[in-house]
Amino acid sequence: MGKIALIGAAGQIGTPLSLLCKAVNTKAKVSGYLPDNGGLKKALAGADIVVVTAGIARKPGMTRDDLFKTNASIIRDIFSEVASTCPNAISCVVTNPVNSTVPVAAETLKKAGVFEPRRLFGVTTLDVVRASTFAAHALGGNIEPKQLRVPVIGGHSGATILPLYSQAQPVVQLSDEQLAPVINRVQFGGDEIVKSKQGAGSATTCMAYAGFRFVKALMSAQSGQSVTEEAYVYLPGIPGGRELAAELGVDYFAVKVQIGQKGATKVLPIGDLSGNEKKLLEAALCELKTNIATGVSFMSV
Numbered sequence: 001m002g003k004i005a006l007i008g009a010a011g012q013i014g015t016p017l018s019l020l021c022k023a024v025n026t027k028a029k030v031s032g033y034l035p036d037n038g039g040l041k042k043a044l045a046g047a048d049i050v051v052v053t054a055g056i057a058r059k060p061g062m063t064r065d066d067l068f069k070t071n072a073s074i075i076r077d078i079f080s081e082v083a084s085t086c087p088n089a090i091s092c093v094v095t096n097p098v099n100s101t102v103p104v105a106a107e108t109l110k111k112a113g114v115f116e117p118r119r120l121f122g123v124t125t126l127d128v129v130r131a132s133t134f135a136a137h138a139l140g141g142n143i144e145p146k147q148l149r150v151p152v153i154g155g156h157s158g159a160t161i162l163p164l165y166s167q168a169q170p171v172v173q174l175s176d177e178q179l180a181p182v183i184n185r186v187q188f189g190g191d192e193i194v195k196s197k198q199g200a201g202s203a204t205t206c207m208a209y210a211g212f213r214f215v216k217a218l219m220s221a222q223s224g225q226s227v228t229e230e231a232y233v234y235l236p237g238i239p240g241g242r243e244l245a246a247e248l249g250v251d252y253f254a255v256k257v258q259i260g261q262k263g264a265t266k267v268l269p270i271g272d273l274s275g276n277e278k279k280l281l282e283a284a285l286c287e288l289k290t291n292i293a294t295g296v297s298f299m300s301v
């Protein structure tokens with residue numbers, strides 16, 4: 001098994017994430033990068049998978065968008081190096097605001113002439129984890145979160161996060177009134193943690209778990225298995241995505257994708273939505289369009 005480069009490895013997410021990667025895949029070579037040791041090129045050299053958690057996290061009262069000013073240039077600089085050192089690696093962006101940092105990463109790779117949409121993912125797995133956890137809780141603990149599969153589409157902040165409980169497997173027996181607070185908690189669960197940590201950061205161990213779950217799926221795909229995962233991707237560059245991008249009017253969107261050895265192989269359809277989910281999708285798209293434009297225009301100046 002190949003090399004995983006963790007960029008931001010000394011941070012609150014990066015530290016447990018690298019421990020998880022090392023514990024479960026002892027054959028994988030895991031390299032970290034501290035911002036001040038000048039080792040970015042070394043960490044990226046020969047990487048098969050790059051996971052970026054570098055950047056600042058929220059403090060109470062901040063939105064994810066407030067992080068953009070600082071984190072956009074961190075992402076741009078890291079992806080300039082990815083472009084020259086490991087352009088064929090599969091890259092995963094955890095750094096917020098994901099809705100805008102992924103477009104920054106894509107534009108950086110495009111400028112360098114090495115953008116391959118099938119190999120760039122914004123990590124939205126934490127939303128998937130929350131969607132099953134909070135619904136299991138609302139169901140009174142009669143089902144384990146890991147027994148529930150709830151697709152989550154859209155983006156990774158507030159109203160852009162859209163859990164599709166109408167498609168949950170097994171069926172979730174909750175009325176629209178019972179679902180409303182569950183959906184709200186999935187959308188704003190990150191804020192809940194930021195508030196409770198009182199300035200000490202945002203979600204960390206649960207994100208390390210979610211990030212690891214996504215990396216593990218990528219490792220399974222690289223070893224030849226076909227896997228499906230939700231992630232925030234550049235739709236027009238992945239088979240099946242162009243039509244969805246045209247239908248939704250956005251190029252970047254979190255959706256379930258099929259993943260193979262060389263990255264995403266197919267965007268899967270979002271399926272039928274309930275009346276309420278259709279309304280939530282409208283709201284998600286409205287916010288998402290602004291977030292995407294922020295990321296793209298950062299790189300056009």
Ligand SMILES: NC(=O)C1=CN([C@@H]2O[C@H](COP(=O)(O)OP(=O)(O)OC[C@H]3O[C@@H](n4cnc5c(N)ncnc54)[C@H](O)[C@@H]3O)[C@@H](O)[C@H]2O)C=CC1
Pocket residue numbers: 007008009010011012013014033034035053054055056057058067071074093094095096097098123124125126127156201202203204207
């Ligand atoms: N996608 C998601 O679901 C989630 C994303 N996040 C985001 O993940 C990011 C990291 O969060 P934490 O680990 O809690 O933050 P942290 O502050 O503990 O760690 C960030 C690390 O990045 C490093 N760093 C800063 N500038 C750098 C640079 N130019 N190059 C390389 N490394 C650099 C810092 O030294 C630090 O070690 C934040 O932007 C946060 O909002 C957090 C939770 C969930």
Ligand SMILES: O=C([O-])CC(=O)C(=O)O
Pocket residue numbers: 057058064096126189190191193194202203
């Ligand atoms: O809320 C934050 O800033 C961190 C995050 O993305 C999450 O917990 O989903």
